[in-house]
Amino acid sequence: MDRFRTIFQYFQSNSESVMNGICGLLALASIKIYICFDFSCPCLPWYNMAYGLGIMFVPPVALFLCSLIVNRQSLVMLEEWRRPQGRRKKDLAVIRYMCSSIMQRAIVAPVIWIIVALLDGKCLICAFSSSVDPEKFVGFANTSLAQVRQLLAKVPCKDDELMRNNTSRKAVTRYLRCWSQALGWSVLLILIIAVFLVRWLRPCFNQAALLQAQHWSNYIDIEQKIFEETCCEHSRLFAHKCILHFFKSMRKEIKLHSFSLPEAGEGAEGEEDLLRGITNQDQVNKLLKMWYYEKPPLDV
Numbered sequence: 001m002d003r004f005r006t007i008f009q010y011f012q013s014n015s016e017s018v019m020n021g022i023c024g025l026l027a028l029a030s031i032k033i034y035i036c037f038d039f040s041c042p043c044l045p046w047y048n049m050a051y052g053l054g055i056m057f058v059p060p061v062a063l064f065l066c067s068l069i070v071n072r073q074s075l076v077m078l079e080e081w082r083r084p085q086g087r088r089k090k091d092l093a094v095i096r097y098m099c100s101s102i103m104q105r106a107i108v109a110p111v112i113w114i115i116v117a118l119l120d121g122k123c124l125i126c127a128f129s130s131s132v133d134p135e136k137f138v139g140f141a142n143t144s145l146a147q148v149r150q151l152l153a154k155v156p157c158k159d160d161e162l163m164r165n166n167t168s169r170k171a172v173t174r175y176l177r178c179w180s181q182a183l184g185w186s187v188l189l190i191l192i193i194a195v196f197l198v199r200w201l202r203p204c205f206n207q208a209a210l211l212q213a214q215h216w217s218n219y220i221d222i223e224q225k226i227f228e229e230t231c232c233e234h235s236r237l238f239a240h241k242c243i244l245h246f247f248k249s250m251r252k253e254i255k256l257h258s259f260s261l262p263e264a265g266e267g268a269e270g271e272e273d274l275l276r277g278i279t280n281q282d283q284v285n286k287l288l289k290m291w292y293y294e295k296p297p298l299d300v
Contacts, residue, residue, distance in 0.1 A: 022070055026109035030063055034116050041126035041156035045149050048156070052127025056117045060110030067106035074102045076221050086294040094220070097213035111191065118184030121177035122156070128176060129155040136175075137168035219298075227291065237275055238284070 042051055068074045077098040080090065117123045130152045154160045155172045202210075278284055 023067070023105045023108045026063060026067055026070075027112045030059070030109045030113040031116055033059070034113060034120075039122050039126075041122070043154045043157040043160060045130050045153040048130055048153055049127045052123045052125075056114060056123040056127070060113045063109040063113060064106050067109060068102065071102055071105060073098055073217075073221055074106075076224055077102060079224075080220055083295070084293050088295040088297050091213075091216060093209060093213045094216045097210075098217045098220075101217070111187075115184050115188050118180050118187065121180040124180035124183075125173055125176040126156045129153060129172060132172055132175065137171050231288075234275065234278065234284075238278075241275065241279070 037055075039055065041048060077095060080098070081095050083090070130149060132152060134148045134152065152172065155169050158169065278287060
């Protein structure tokens with residue numbers, strides 16, 4: 001369990017390369033999941049759209065949330081945004097930079113899923129087969145409106161008895177797949193152009209402000225890590241001292257059972273200094289409260 005916790009904490013680090021690697025893995029995972037997914041359109045007029053659009057948009061939401069969970073900086077950003085003002089002012093530029101960085105990484109896997117789904121075409125065919133104009137296809141000319149609706153809903157199901165001999169099923173499928181692929185390529189092109197413009201127009205803005213926001217964003221994350229590590233170190237030493245006090249208070253009972261106790265100063269050298277004078281529960285609670293409400297100013 002400790003090994004998995006260590007791996008998870010490593011993945012949550014603020015390293016650019018690690019987070020970019022996680023984004024790449026989630027993108028590959030989204031493609032693999034879509035390929036392995038058994039797409040089965042219900043072929044019913046009232047359920048096709050819900051199923052098709054659900055498969056297209058529900059997994060991206062799950063992937064987006066997974067990206068936020070894995071990214072440690074998302075929690076750090078929320079804590080920085082919600083914390084009281086205290087003795088340290090809050091820089092909205094830093095918070096915006098952190099939010100932008102988080103969102104850029106979090107949307108990679110969902111966008112990949114949506115583009116792959118559009119290029120494949122199954123979701124759009126299932127969702128909108130009942131919505132096409134039957135007059136464009138000769139196979140639905142001599143049928144009633146209710147029958148047309150039933151036939152169009154069964155277009156994604158090529159093994160259905162009603163659609164085996166229908167000449168327009170392939171035409172409707174090709175029509176919707178063309179629209180789906182055109183939409184997919186359009187989304188991909190728009191994203192590429194947007195990324196291109198962002199990369200090339202970025203130097204036109206205030207680079208000093210950007211460097212400052214990036215620096216203090218990294219600082220907030222590192223400060224939080226060091227504080228947590230210091231708290232863990234203090235907790236371990238505090239627990240050690242409490243246990244030693246317990247055994248000392250039980251000295252008589254322990255001697256009756258022939259146990260040997262360590263000497264009074266054994267193993268305790270330097271612990272008082274490491275405890276930093278915080279030796280009871282009220283002091284610890286006060287310290288943590290002060291850290292949350294009155295963070296020290298960035299002036300050493």
